[in-house]
Amino acid sequence: MRFNTLSIKKSNDLIFGYSPKPVTTRRGLIIGGGIVYPELNFTLPTMSINDSTLTNITNQYKEIVNGALERALQLEAPGLIFEFETLLEMTQNPQIAIGLVKVMNDVCEEYYVKHGLKSEIRLTPNDLREFERPPKQRTSELLDLMIEVFEGGLNAGGDLLSIESTGGKEVSDDALMNCNIKQLIFALSVLGVRDMKMLWRKMVDICLKKGKIPAGDTACGFGNTAMVLAEKKYIPKVFAAVVRIVTVVRTLVCIEEGAVGPDKDCGYEGVYLKAITGIPISMEGKTSACAHLSPVGNIAGACADLWSNESVQNIKLLSGMAPTAYYEQLEYDTRLMNEAIKEGSASILNLQRLMVNSDIYHDPQALVLAPDVVIQVAGEIVKGKNYIDASIRGALKGLDIIEEAVNSDKLKLEDREVIWIDSLRSEIETIPTDESKFVEETIAEIGTTKFIPAEYGL
Amino acid sequence: MRFNTLSIKKSNDLIFGYSPKPVTTRRGLIIGGGIVYPELNFTLPTMSINDSTLTNITNQYKEIVNGALERALQLEAPGLIFEFETLLEMTQNPQIAIGLVKVMNDVCEEYYVKHGLKSEIRLTPNDLREFERPPKQRTSELLDLMIEVFEGGLNAGGDLLSIESTGGKEVSDDALMNCNIKQLIFALSVLGVRDMKMLWRKMVDICLKKGKIPAGDTACGFGNTAMVLAEKKYIPKVFAAVVRIVTVVRTLVCIEEGAVGPDKDCGYEGVYLKAITGIPISMEGKTSACAHLSPVGNIAGACADLWSNESVQNIKLLSGMAPTAYYEQLEYDTRLMNEAIKEGSASILNLQRLMVNSDIYHDPQALVLAPDVVIQVAGEIVKGKNYIDASIRGALKGLDIIEEAVNSDKLKLEDREVIWIDSLRSEIETIPTDESKFVEETIAEIGTTKFIPAEYGL
Amino acid sequence: MSDLLEKLMNCVELGKINKVSSFPPSLKGQDGADELCKMALEEGIKPQVILNEALIPGMSKIGEKFSQGRAFVPEMLISAKAMTAAMKHLKPFFTSGEIKRKGTFVIGTVFGDLHDIGKNIVAMTIEGSGWEVIDLGVDVKPEKFVETIEKYPDCVVGLSALLTTTMANMEVIVKEIKNKYPDKLILVGGAPLSQEFCNKIGASFYSPDPQGAVEFLKKVAA
Amino acid sequence: MSDLLEKLMNCVELGKINKVSSFPPSLKGQDGADELCKMALEEGIKPQVILNEALIPGMSKIGEKFSQGRAFVPEMLISAKAMTAAMKHLKPFFTSGEIKRKGTFVIGTVFGDLHDIGKNIVAMTIEGSGWEVIDLGVDVKPEKFVETIEKYPDCVVGLSALLTTTMANMEVIVKEIKNKYPDKLILVGGAPLSQEFCNKIGASFYSPDPQGAVEFLKKVAA
Numbered sequence A, B: 001m002r003f004n005t006l007s008i009k010k011s012n013d014l015i016f017g018y019s020p021k022p023v024t025t026r027r028g029l030i031i032g033g034g035i036v037y038p039e040l041n042f043t044l045p046t047m048s049i050n051d052s053t054l055t056n057i058t059n060q061y062k063e064i065v066n067g068a069l070e071r072a073l074q075l076e077a078p079g080l081i082f083e084f085e086t087l088l089e090m091t092q093n094p095q096i097a098i099g100l101v102k103v104m105n106d107v108c109e110e111y112y113v114k115h116g117l118k119s120e121i122r123l124t125p126n127d128l129r130e131f132e133r134p135p136k137q138r139t140s141e142l143l144d145l146m147i148e149v150f151e152g153g154l155n156a157g158g159d160l161l162s163i164e165s166t167g168g169k170e171v172s173d174d175a176l177m178n179c180n181i182k183q184l185i186f187a188l189s190v191l192g193v194r195d196m197k198m199l200w201r202k203m204v205d206i207c208l209k210k211g212k213i214p215a216g217d218t219a220c221g222f223g224n225t226a227m228v229l230a231e232k233k234y235i236p237k238v239f240a241a242v243v244r245i246v247t248v249v250r251t252l253v254c255i256e257e258g259a260v261g262p263d264k265d266c267g268y269e270g271v272y273l274k275a276i277t278g279i280p281i282s283m284e285g286k287t288s289a290c291a292h293l294s295p296v297g298n299i300a301g302a303c304a305d306l307w308s309n310e311s312v313q314n315i316k317l318l319s320g321m322a323p324t325a326y327y328e329q330l331e332y333d334t335r336l337m338n339e340a341i342k343e344g345s346a347s348i349l350n351l352q353r354l355m356v357n358s359d360i361y362h363d364p365q366a367l368v369l370a371p372d373v374v375i376q377v378a379g380e381i382v383k384g385k386n387y388i389d390a391s392i393r394g395a396l397k398g399l400d401i402i403e404e405a406v407n408s409d410k411l412k413l414e415d416r417e418v419i420w421i422d423s424l425r426s427e428i429e430t431i432p433t434d435e436s437k438f439v440e441e442t443i444a445e446i447g448t449t450k451f452i453p454a455e456y457g458l
Numbered sequence C, D: 001m002s003d004l005l006e007k008l009m010n011c012v013e014l015g016k017i018n019k020v021s022s023f024p025p026s027l028k029g030q031d032g033a034d035e036l037c038k039m040a041l042e043e044g045i046k047p048q049v050i051l052n053e054a055l056i057p058g059m060s061k062i063g064e065k066f067s068q069g070r071a072f073v074p075e076m077l078i079s080a081k082a083m084t085a086a087m088k089h090l091k092p093f094f095t096s097g098e099i100k101r102k103g104t105f106v107i108g109t110v111f112g113d114l115h116d117i118g119k120n121i122v123a124m125t126i127e128g129s130g131w132e133v134i135d136l137g138v139d140v141k142p143e144k145f146v147e148t149i150e151k152y153p154d155c156v157v158g159l160s161a162l163l164t165t166t167m168a169n170m171e172v173i174v175k176e177i178k179n180k181y182p183d184k185l186i187l188v189g190g191a192p193l194s195q196e197f198c199n200k201i202g203a204s205f206y207s208p209d210p211q212g213a214v215e216f217l218k219k220v221a222a
């Protein structure tokens, strides 16, 4: 592990709008430099993607960007990011993805030239490799298509490159449903970490060659899957909170490999990455209720540098198209934060305290996002002698903090939740920190039909 | 005019969550008593209302209430209000409206009994009279249908009664498009005021008889119509700001007649009513972007006792049904305010200042909602010797404040906006404060084909 | 273009109705659309030329400004008044058939729906582009549309709706019209509508704004 | 009910697989579903009775708790494991035809879509209610469904989709199935779906949750 101290050491320095290592985009947005910008996410309404619908699709993406930028102009906004997360067919046919980036970037450029309005496209191709089961993380031809989209999309005007990579998901899916924390940690801190190293080395290289920004990854398929399942009461919240902590270690790897932020939304590990590495981050909270409900509506914003809605279909609301409406909501959310920033650090901490107190004791998943908890848990993580050890330390520390909150009666949990604290702890304590031993043990347990060790260099 | 002093005299006392005269609902929500509650608004997706769709419609309303209450439970919410604004066919067929209130109230009751979760239904029948042109405000048989819905809906479980009454709208529609401020003031402070007196006397009587809460009215069809037109750049924002002030005088009448609040959303005059009369109010801001865009996303919340989304169709978002998602957003917005309330008045004023500064100098419509501006303008309004005089005073004071903000370079307006300040002022100055004279002048100008004087007791 | 026609066009664009009208302040005391149109006729300029080269271009200039967000509705309304003042002089030539409008456009807000602000703007814009507009008002039943089409068999029809519940009424109206007039062109608009919905109910064209309707009608008339 | 069957039912509900399994702690050291089922057969209780009065009720109890939000998925999974341990002993009687399942349910996530968590829960719940479940996995093409139906002509089919873009693929699959098997019952589900969409694509039944599917299948089997 490259990082063994925290970049931000005091929770008072872990705030929204500022990060120790701000990132400047091509059109001059300084992310983490004292302004929180909206990051608008959007997707298609119910429809097929094929040749006959391509014109329609292109128009829709164009209109989405147009609609948001027009509104941004009216609201006198300082700037915004568009995240373009490709859908399956767009990555399978790179020309589609690349064409859409171009169309959207042209609109961004037009508003920039005409009105000085700064916006950028974050390009997030989806990880195709999970389509093969067991997936061939390294040898799959699907990887070539992804790289074609990375390169072509950046050439076409994307400025930030991201992905929600899925190494280890073939193991984590079952682990989540069974609440098997050992297998989950294996999925993330062995398989996930190894895949991230391989993939992000490539992505960072491409960005460096093109002068673009290798932004960051997110363990959405792990952490947010757990959260959505917990919201539905399918798995314990305590478990989901621990999963969130374990995702940190995995996602950290992209920064070790050269990603510089802003880290992606769709997960909440960003706040840990910010504490550990100092990069700026994108977070999502209440205004992503269009995409999923969550127990972290306000607290998720406590340290955000970008503020996202995760995803909304391009459908009509009474006011107009949903992406425009959601852009407006994000803009007002960030205006509030930016007013506090204008007033200085006391005001930032005042607003942050409200955001934190709003959610902290309603759910253990909120608790582990509180800045002082993040500093404590992140402090444990960086002590890890390897990724597994780091995960174990973080998870145990998180459980201690949750337990303390329960014992002091601040956090009220049902009994059927509370019993998971102990049982997770004792499970975690049996995990060997030695990687090859852990691999051996796990293969003995789940075999190698689900995942192919060689595809992870094992 | 009954009110000739302000109930709240200092802008520091004009805050969210507290009003001098809190209102307690049947199930024990204390509105204006130290907690800001969400007020969820919703409507049907694209569909017809007829016998064949009635079961479907009933199920939809039931599911909306169920979905929000289930989520409220999960979020450990202190309570919420549902506003049921009837659609045309529901008021034309009172049994439909009444049946829907019953279905929804049953769900509210179930959650109250089972879980202690407090919720209430605000019943807002739509004003049918505008369907006849020129409308017969007093003699129309449509009034009987409305009264049937008032009475039946309250019997069926509605606890708060409201309406967006439309007296004077037949004149204001053209006045808005022509930006004719004289006719607009005539529509509101002559016709509107007279109609409100007649209608609200009836509504208050019904509520008193049934032990229900006569909540309040809103000049949505005037003020928000102007705002939506201004957002589209169809009319000047300066004009829309002045219209907003003039709506205050009209809506005040419902309180003179006995309405006690919480005043309705869908307009922003509530904050003035709170300052003048001390009643609690419902406001809408950024989280009503589903219903209309606005320049007042944060500032609208500065003095809210209920926080509303105005309206959202019952359609699917990625997370689930839109009303549930919007409920969640409202809940997090109010949590933030309620955290500040828990910390005490300094914290309330800190958060309020951010909300205000966020918007105040982006648009004159925001400016006139700032608490200190409200206190100044409301102070002028209550000096009025009659409703017309009050409107004139308020409008002129508002123009002065806008002008000052422009001159001091705080508020930046295009030239084509600025010229309206003077031209509106000189138009307003020609208005006679004597009602009969004003009536005479206006009839000479627009005739009596559009409106029937007798229907306003003229 | 003759100096006179250019002046007339300006009067329409700026909303100068006649000599005594005080708006716009910059043209105070000068001749307005009323006087200039009369003069143009007296100078022997063909009515069709006056219409096509001064009045319609004047309105279309303000219409364009409006659709770019650089003019307010009241400015458009006053331009429309100036145009009306000029048209008064052309009326006899319409009656005699010497000049023709581009076509007839019948518009109304569908039954159950009272929203008419948007519809009025559309009506005004289309009128300004040289079409005769028959405005049926709000809450208009299918029969009323059918009756009106009987009177103006070559008309194009426009429907407006602002409520998600009255959108469905559009379908009823389209059906009843197409029943009798299968080829009738029907434009639809209003905030909750979409292209998809237009296709679904079998209407001919959807536009989110008046400008789109004008463009479409241009093609129809050509 | 015999004491033995009641104990067996409890083991399924609580997820007690066999004597050595440590879960749930409260039943440590006691017989589990494995042992109890064997005993029941040895005591001469009819396999069909064991299935209908112990195993299915045990699963349906945990299923109910789950659908009321009072049990977690891992608890349901462990119940399913306990049931499987018991079923092992009943297998010969299925082969011989002495006992029967309620029917066969073929389920899969439609092509283009990899989301399977919801589908798996549905599969498990339906299995627990006494149906044989053939799980085709994710990213399933129409042909695969058609082939499988050929093998199990009386089956009911279930389709799952989680993406607004793959919902459309459901329509393709429904069409291809109905082409060959016009009367085939097809259930659809997944977060973005709605009753309306189900109607539109001509599927037989939509349920937002597994419980709804179980209820529907009950009626089918009855």
Ligand code: B12
Pocket: A318, A319, B043, B044, B085, B086, B087, B088, B125, B126, B127, B130, B164, B169, B173, B220, B221, B222, B224, B225, B228, B229, B290, B291, B292, B293, B310, B311, C112, C113, C114, C115, C116, C117, C118, C119, C121, C122, C158, C159, C160, C161, C162, C163, C164, C165, C187, C188, C189, C190, C191, C192, C206, C207, C208, C209, C210, C213
């Ligand atoms: C003004 C207004 C009113 C006014 C109408 C005044 C009038 N004379 O029109 C009043 C107050 C009367 C009113 C009443 C009601 N309203 Co209203 N109203 C609005 C509001 C605020 C603005 C609409 C508007 O004028 N926009 C400006 C115009 C210029 O835009 P436009 O209409 O979209 O038109 C443009 C385009 O669409 C297009 N276009 C329009 N028509 C056509 C036609 C053709 C052929 C073409 C090509 C183009 C085209 O060009 C126009 C110009 O650019 C909207 C809010 C909103 N966000 O839109 C609610 C809104 C439409 N109303 C709403 C509701 C619910 C109602 C009521 C039912 C409320 C009630 N319970 O009483 C009643 C309904 C009465 C009835 N049966 O019609 C809801 C609709 C919700 C739903 N389920 O659909 C809205 C969305 C408000 C909300 N957010 O909840 N309303």
Ligand code: B12
Pocket: A043, A044, A085, A086, A087, A088, A125, A126, A127, A130, A164, A169, A173, A220, A221, A222, A224, A225, A228, A229, A290, A291, A292, A293, A310, A311, B318, B319, D112, D113, D114, D115, D116, D117, D118, D119, D121, D122, D158, D159, D160, D161, D162, D163, D164, D165, D187, D188, D189, D190, D191, D192, D206, D207, D208, D209, D210, D213
């Ligand atoms: C987990 C998840 C993933 C995991 C999937 C893991 C897995 N093995 O399934 C991973 C990370 C792989 C993933 C990938 C992607 N995902 Co995803 N994902 C989710 C997430 C967070 C939760 C889904 C879930 O499991 N819910 C819990 C289960 C239990 O609920 P359920 O599936 O709805 O099932 C229940 C009911 O619907 C019903 N049911 C389900 N099926 C059936 C069938 C029948 C017959 C019946 C009767 C009932 C029924 O019963 C179930 C139990 O109650 C959702 C977010 C959300 N809000 O839902 C996004 C979400 C669905 N994903 C989304 C997207 C965009 C993607 C990607 C395209 C991202 C990308 N760009 O790479 C890829 C797509 C890959 C692909 N082609 O499928 C979007 C979809 C947006 C859209 N346009 O539709 C969502 C909504 C996230 C978002 N807010 O943007 N995702």
